[in-house]
Amino acid sequence: MPGERRGQVGWESDNPYYEGKKHREPTVCERCGLIYRDGHWQWAEEAPPGADRAICPACRREIDRYxxxxxxxxxxxxxxxxxxxxxxxxxxxxxxxxxxxxxxxxxxxxxxxxxxxxxxxxxxxxxxxxxxxxxxxxxxxxxxxxxxxxxxxxxxxx
Ligand SMILES: [Zn+2]
Missing domain, CATH: 3.30.70 (Alpha-Beta Plaits)
Known part of the structure; x- marks a missing residue:
């Protein structure tokens, strides 16, 4: 909510844009194709078979213009x-x-x-x-x- 004061920890855990958010590995961003692996989003040639699908924090910000x-x-x-x-x-x-x-x-x-x-x-x-x-x-x-x-x-x- 705008103007609401949030603590650091609460902000991180509630924030969909937070880069450190954990995903199952591997997870592929269905918008830009980045792969979440070894704890962070990275470039990849193609999605590994069986990867989970999600929207990476950067794409989420692009969609929301945030x-x-x-x-x-x-x-x-x-x-x-x-x-x-x-x-x-x-x-x-x-x-x-x-x-x-x-x-x-x-x-x-x-x-x-x-x-x-x-x-x-x-x-x-x-x-x-x-x-x-x-x-x-x-x-x-x-x-x-x-x-x-x-x-x-x-x-x-x-
Ligand atoms: Zn993405």
């Missing part, structure tokens, strides 16, 4: 370097996904002169924000409420 992290681009600088920044963001996502396939970008949406990038995991949002700052300077601030997994990064350059 991000685990946001990066907000502010200021005017990004508009002149948009293709460059977009390429950087996509390359970072690709690299992250290679080893952690639940790290995905949900959407990249310009709104009111800003750009909102939503990610499936807080980890990927942090990675994108830091990569943008490393390449393009500017100011980066990280906002996360205590005990809440959702992270919001604001990068600004005028």
């Amino acid at each position: 991000p685990g992290g946001y990066v907000l681009l502010q200021g005017t600088y990004w508009q002149g370097r948009w293709q460059e920044i977009l390429n950087l963001v996509k390359n970072q996502e690709e690299e992250a996904r290679r080893t952690r396939p639940l790290h995905r970008i949900l959407w990249i949406e310009p709104k009111d002169g800003e750009v909102e990038i939503a990610t499936t995991t807080p980890h990927l949002a942090r990675r994108l924000g830091k990569a943008i700052q490393a390449a393009h300077k500017g100011e980066l601030s990280i906002h996360q409420a205590e005990g809440e997994p959702l992270v919001r990064l604001v990068w600004r350059r005028d």
Whole structure:
């Protein structure tokens, strides 16, 4: 429920997006084909016979449009370097996904002169924000409420 305060443990066990949720092994994501094996979701050529079926946490977030992290681009600088920044963001996502396939970008949406990038995991949002700052300077601030997994990064350059 929105606004409800939850403890860390309760949040994890009730949360359908929680990456550490246990499944029977092997389980296949019937949407993207990832396999749950050795305690985590991973890439696989094909589903092993007899695998259980489920929806992985990243696909669940894609279906529900429920991000685990946001990066907000502010200021005017990004508009002149948009293709460059977009390429950087996509390359970072690709690299992250290679080893952690639940790290995905949900959407990249310009709104009111800003750009909102939503990610499936807080980890990927942090990675994108830091990569943008490393390449393009500017100011980066990280906002996360205590005990809440959702992270919001604001990068600004005028
Ligand atoms: Zn999936």
